[in-house]
Amino acid sequence: KKLAVFVSGGGSNFRSIHEACVGGSVHGDVVVLVTNKHGCGGAEYARDNDIPVISFPKSNDEPNGSSPNDLVAALRKFEVDFILLAGYLKLIPVELIQAYPKSIVNIHPSLLPAFGGKGYYGMKVHKAVIASGARYSGPTIHFVDEHYDTGRILAQKAVPVLWDDTAEVLAARVLREEHRLYVDVVAALCEERVIGREDGVPLIQSKE
Numbered sequence: 001k002k003l004a005v006f007v008s009g010g011g012s013n014f015r016s017i018h019e020a021c022v023g024g025s026v027h028g029d030v031v032v033l034v035t036n037k038h039g040c041g042g043a044e045y046a047r048d049n050d051i052p053v054i055s056f057p058k059s060n061d062e063p064n065g066s067s068p069n070d071l072v073a074a075l076r077k078f079e080v081d082f083i084l085l086a087g088y089l090k091l092i093p094v095e096l097i098q099a100y101p102k103s104i105v106n107i108h109p110s111l112l113p114a115f116g117g118k119g120y121y122g123m124k125v126h127k128a129v130i131a132s133g134a135r136y137s138g139p140t141i142h143f144v145d146e147h148y149d150t151g152r153i154l155a156q157k158a159v160p161v162l163w164d165d166t167a168e169v170l171a172a173r174v175l176r177e178e179h180r181l182y183v184d185v186v187a188a189l190c191e192e193r194v195i196g197r198e199d200g201v202p203l204i205q206s207k208e
C-alpha cells in the first residue's frame with residue numbers, strides 16, 4: 001500500500017514507520033510527506049531519504065497557498081491508500097476526510113477519550129495526565145473525523161504513570177510504545193486486517 005505521512009515536528013513516529021517499510025515488516029511505502037513546517041525534523045528526514053515533501057497549509061508569506069482540493073489532487077497523483085498523521089498539529093480539512101473515508105489515522109499520546117481534543121497536544125497532554133493522578137496513560141491510534149481526537153479508536157496501549165514522573169519522562173515512555181503500536185497498526189492496514197464491528201467500531205485481526 002502507498003502511504004502519506006503528515007508531520008509538524010521531529011517525526012520519530014514517521015521514522016519508525018519508514019524504517020519498518022524499508023525493512024519489510026510493513027508491506028507499505030511512504031510515497032509522500034506532508035508538513036505545515038517545511039524546516040521540521042520530519043521534513044528533513046524525508047528529504048534525506050528522497051521522499052517528496054508537500055507543504056500544507058503553506059505559510060502566509062508564501063504566495064499561491066494550496067487549497068484542500070489541491071492537496072487531495074496531489075495525494076491522488078501519488079496514488080495514496082492511507083494517510084498517517086504523526087504529530088501533525090493542524091486540523092484535517094473536510095475535503096480530505098471525504099476523499100479518504102476510513103483511510104486517515106492519527107496517533108495521540110493519551111488513552112482517549114481522556115486528555116484529548118483541541119488544546120491537548122505535546123507536553124500539555126502529559127502534564128494534565130500527571131496532574132489528574134491517573135495511574136495509566138499511553139498512546140491511542142484512531143481514525144480521523146472532522147474534530148480533534150474523536151474518531152473511532154483502532155488501538156491503544158496502557159503505559160504506567162509513575163509517582164515521580166515529569167511530563168518529559170512520561171512522554172518518553174509513551175513515545176516508545178507509540179513507535180511499536182503505530183508500526184503494528186500500519187502493518188495491519190497494509191495487510192487489510194482491519195475489520196468493522198456492526199456499530200462501526202474497528203478491530204484489528206491478528207496475523208494468520
Ligand code: GRF
Nearest residue numbers: 010011012013087107108109
Ligand atoms: C507524538 O507524541 C504523537 O502522539 C503526537 O505528536 C507526537 C509526535 O512525535 N500526536 P514525533 O514527531 O513522531 O516524534
